[in-house]
């Protein structure tokens with residue numbers, strides 16, 4: 001086992017399975033099967049709505065006592081640490097003993113534990129017949145506070161989808177320049193700034209653009225939103241994320257939709273489009289290649305919600 005391996009686990013509601021799989025393909029470049037996977041890529045769980053934890057593996061052994069011996073031999077030292085048991089599958093036979101196991105490890109790590117404000121969290125886990133010990137990072141869920149943004153419309157995109165769109169567009173690479181040229185009240189921008197992406201927004205309706213700025217300022221992010229039409233954007237970006245206009249409150253018609261897709265192609269190499277209907281023919285007409293896509297349901301009953309199209 002290479003030491004730069006991580007164990008990730010994900011969680012999602014039934015109707016979000018395809019959305020989660022699309023995000024994992026975009027971040028880790030492989031198709032997700034199950035809810036636990038190994039990768040050598042380091043991704044901060046909080047940029048995703050689905051990544052629950054990341055364990056950076058320090059030891060993999062066949063017995064728990066070997067972990068204890070290795071910690072002692074290597075004199076693993078930490079100040080203000082805590083040890084947590086990471087349950088990776090239901091029916092884990094060691095879950096009932098988790099407190100004793102964590103305590104046993106805590107006693108052999110050199111340094112002082114801190115249960116209230118730990119600086120390091122060690123994780124111990126049993127998975128598929130092996131024991132894993134390492135540094136555990138959990139999704140901090142702080143982004144859920146964005147649900148209380150001052151301005152939101154019933155048509156605003158959900159926060160989980162917004163996070164996934166960013167990871168599809170940026171692939172977890174924060175050096176990429178992203179744009180949301182039809183940003184509405186800035187749902188995608190908020191998640192972009194939270195994750196650390198370099199992202200800008202444009203919005204044609206001045207009142208809506210003002211609301212996007214107010215939402216960003218509310219969470220202490222720079223209000224990088226320009227009031228304007230996508231056709232006036234002169235800069236270039238690595239990827240654009242576009243929740244296409246629809247419904248009563250948006251300037252929406254087929255011509256505007258075609259104009260938006262044409263201009264998105266002009267200003268960005270990659271397009272991540274969200275639509276309420278199948279727009280395959282419009283995408284292909286613009287000579288774009290669909291590299292991935294996904295249909296999202298709103299609830300477990302599968303009532304239809306939106307499509308996501310990844311194009312280049």
Ligand SMILES: C[S@@+](CC[C@H](N)C(=O)[O-])C[C@H]1O[C@@H](n2cnc3c(N)ncnc32)[C@H](O)[C@@H]1O
Nearest residue numbers: 156157182183184185187204229230243244245
């Ligand atoms: C579906 S809404 C986006 C909602 C956004 N994702 C949110 O969560 O608030 C589409 C937005 O595109 C804007 N829009 C429509 N045509 C545009 C254009 N040509 N250039 C820029 N923005 C445009 C609309 O005013 C609307 O706010």
